[in-house]
Amino acid sequence: MKIGLTGGIGCGKSTVVQFFVQAGWRTLETDAVVRDCLASDAAVHAALSERWGKAVFHTDGRVDRKAVAARVFTNVQELAWLESLLHPLVRQAWEVAIEGAPEANWLVEIPLLFEKRLETGFNLIVCVTSPSDVVERRMFDRGYTRDEIAQRRLNQMPLEEKVRRADCVISNAGSLEFLKQQTKRLIAQTDSH
Numbered sequence: 273m274k275i276g277l278t279g280g281i282g283c284g285k286s287t288v289v290q291f292f293v294q295a296g297w298r299t300l301e302t303d304a305v306v307r308d309c310l311a312s313d314a315a316v317h318a319a320l321s322e323r324w325g326k327a328v329f330h331t332d333g334r335v336d337r338k339a340v341a342a343r344v345f346t347n348v349q350e351l352a353w354l355e356s357l358l359h360p361l362v363r364q365a366w367e368v369a370i371e372g373a374p375e376a377n378w379l380v381e382i383p384l385l386f387e388k389r390l391e392t393g394f395n396l397i398v399c400v401t402s403p404s405d406v407v408e409r410r411m412f413d414r415g416y417t418r419d420e421i422a423q424r425r426l427n428q429m430p431l432e433e434k435v436r437r438a439d440c441v442i443s444n445a446g447s448l449e450f451l452k453q454q455t456k457r458l459i460a461q462t463d464s465h
Contacts, residue, residue: 273377273462274370276393278385279400280431281424282407282414284444284451285381288400291455292379298369301381305365306358310335319357345423359388377462386437387429396462399438401431403445 275292279285289299309316311334320328320335328339344351366380382390391397402410411421435441442454 273396274394275377275379275396275398275462276385276390277379277381277398277400278383278434278438280402280407280428280434281383281421282410283400283402283431285383285400287444287448287451288398288442288455289379289381291452292459295456295459296377297379297459298373298376299379299381300366300369302362302366303381303383305362307337309358309361310337310340313361316357316361323353341420345420345427351427363390384428386434391437396440397438398440398442398458399431399434400442400444401435402443406445 277285277288286301286303289301292299317329317335320340324340324343328336328343330336340354344354370378370380380394382388385391385397408418408421440458442451442458444451
């Protein structure tokens with residue numbers, strides 16, 4: 273079974289991923305792959321440097337992810353360029369992982385799953401939702417400003433549309449236990465097929 277997991281920013285996708293890990297599923301979080309590429313991929317560093325120079329690097333040579341975000345979330349062409357650089361690497365990462373253990377149950381978390389038309393690679397699409405005010409509180413706690421949250425939302429399909437397209441919806445509107453119970457029920461249903 274291959275499940276594609278999506279949802280809005282700050283809706284709790286990573287928490288759901290951890291529940292799948294606890295249930296023995298293999299998982300891959302595409303945001304983590306992006307972080308790894310930005311942290312240690314020499315070809316990615318070279319491309320960023322060629323495109324934007326030293327402006328997106330800390331003095332110690334690490335990529336300044338906030339500086340990158342400030343460029344791409346306010347400029348649609350720059351975002352398209354960055355996605356064209358990173359998305360093939362991300363897709364390759366999950367395809368190689370699944371090829372390495374094709375008999376395993378896999379959950380791949382992809383925030384832009386619908387935006388990038390990746391549904392066909394999965395048996396089931398699950399969307400995690402959360403009320404807007406709860407999301408904003410979580411994002412503020414992570415250090416995001418109201419403007420940064422708005423910019424990211426503009427680059428994602430509206431959550432209502434993701435819900436409409438998904439095969440299954442998990443609501444992160446209550447307690448952590450409520451989220452866990454919904455996830456466990458979904459895992460039990462998929463394990464029985």
